[in-house]
Amino acid sequence: EAGVTQFPSHSVIEKGQTVTLRCDPISGHDNLYWYRRVMGKEIKFLLHFVKESKQDESGMPNNRFLAERTGGTYSTLKVQPAELEDSGVYFCASSPLGQGYNEQFFGPGTRLTVL
């Protein structure tokens, strides 16, 4: 069974540009989460999808961040326009419906560097 995949693995962009990160969850997992780790600090929750619906987006830092999950499969996280403080590692995780509290399966992360 394939794990959670994320693309790209690394992205280097300039301030003001747009970047789109993609996450493919484990097949059949209705829960999809985005997290971010900035500057070696704790991994922080950004938002949670259940299928195609946003269940909780309380962790999204501001309206420059837009997440979508069309059709309830893969998800994208767009940052527009990117700022220096957006640099960090963005993790995606998935879990079966009703099991998000039990274990979440993480992808390898996308390292975003904003110059």
Place this chain on the structure above:
Amino acid sequence: GNSVTQMEGPVTLSEEAFLTINCTYTATGYPSLFWYVQYPGEGLQLLLKATKADDKGSNKGFEATYRKETTSFHLEKGSVQVSDSAVYFCALSDHYANDMRFGAGTRLTVKP
């Protein structure tokens, strides 16, 4: 709200040394507790977990016991190997919150 406080690193040990990474938590309910590990160049992997008080999670020689009285979930290993070099994250989740709360991570380097 729920939170996790984790021992700051980095930690450098010699091979076969004993490892302890401290983790304490704050939670309003009865959370599940986890240790995740990130090896160089890889994603987060679940190392072990415990879902109720006094449970002991174990995997690959690592152990952690869910201590409700001290709100702790310290990670231990009796004899570390070079291959254990990684970043370790303590985390919790509960049945009510949608998110998993993580500590800051502890970077462990094991030298031969």
